[in-house]
Amino acid sequence: MAIKRGVSLYSYQKEYFNGRIDLEGMVALVASSAQATGIQLLPEQMPIGAYPHAYDRDVAWWKELMAKYGTEPVCLDSTFSTAIYKGRLATGEEQRQIIEDELNYAAKFGFKAIRYPLGNLHRQVMEESLSLAEEYGVSIGMEIHVPMTMDAPIVQKFLDMIERTGTKYASIIPDLAIYSRGVNTIAVQNYLRAGARQELVDEACRMYAAREKPGAILALAERFAASPLEQEFLQKAARGTNDVVEHLRPYVKYISNVHGKCYWLDESCTEPGIDTEGVVQLLKEEGYEGYICTEYEGVKASMPQYADEIDEIEQVRRHHVLLRRLIGE
């Protein structure tokens, strides 16, 4: 067994937003263009049927779709918003109902894990939901996302809970953006194009890659007498997360899915900003046999005036060339 490859349909969100593609079209692309088998889905963005309801006719249609394209559901993403009504948080009972509805939805459509943003889901509610997760056979996966690092207290508390309870239905889902070894390439390209000076951008990128403190990067504004545009770039450059890949090693056993965040891949199919190479190597060494699902986010990261030019389909394809190369397929 080896690492498997999948795609979050979120990667094709511009095409979907513009009505140029539907769920079936995206699944077809995963199979044909990315030549991948795993499907990650954010139903709040691209629902199958009437999310959060899982009606039999929609389940049957989805299963036929998976069979038609040789794909399988992997990870369902949830934002777990507790802000249903103005002026108050969802009650504990309402929160449990949201989780049960989503576990049911995931199970019916065949997803093995649900991603929740770590921090949105109260740990106590989550712990109380573990027995439900077991009942539905779906793992509750906490996403380790920018600006978190593996040694952040909130992450460690969650890992402690997994170890303390011995549950098989709680897991982690690292988002590869926490291994941003460089400033987001889309931002670099956009700001240079919009008029930021090359020497300022180069210096910020050098400092970021050297893990210099955000304050030092922001201080370039004074040194370069930065324009408002350049200051905006420095804010972005200072905000990245460049965690140490090695810190993931002891926790690979708890991973249910990896979100393969990427922003820009050149024609040689490399992602300069994210240490995909380092993470895949570590996962291989630890015998990880789950999925890495491409989560292409270049359109959201881009200035609107340049986003139309982005070809999401090609970017996802390139990411899978990279993943195939790294996995050794």
Next chain:
Amino acid sequence: MYFTENMTGQEQVSTIYEGGAAVGIRIRVKNPTLGMSLSRLEDFSVQVDRTLYPADQITFVLRGIHYDFQTMQTVATVRWEFGEWAELLVPRPGGLGVVGNRKLEVSIGFRMGFENIQWRKKSFLVSAIGETL
């Protein structure tokens, strides 16, 4: 952001006529963020030049169903999906008014978390052709 920039625009604005008279404007808007229940729209407004139309003056139309803002806040089971068109019906006798450019701003607050409101705003110019009452 790309999705906010493309949530509406001048080609999505039309005049509402009743009995041959222009009584308001209709603005088509695409949901630029995640799909969510109507109860999670924190607030919205339309501004035409210096005149602000708050949510309680606007009718929100989704899949042909008309909602007033007060009702929307209780509707947790109807979702406005990402990329889906809705319409904002703004009462404005005379429509866009005298011939010339009008500046429109559509603003919608999406409640992502309890204290996390994402405001999506789009400003653009529309040419008025001079409808009359």
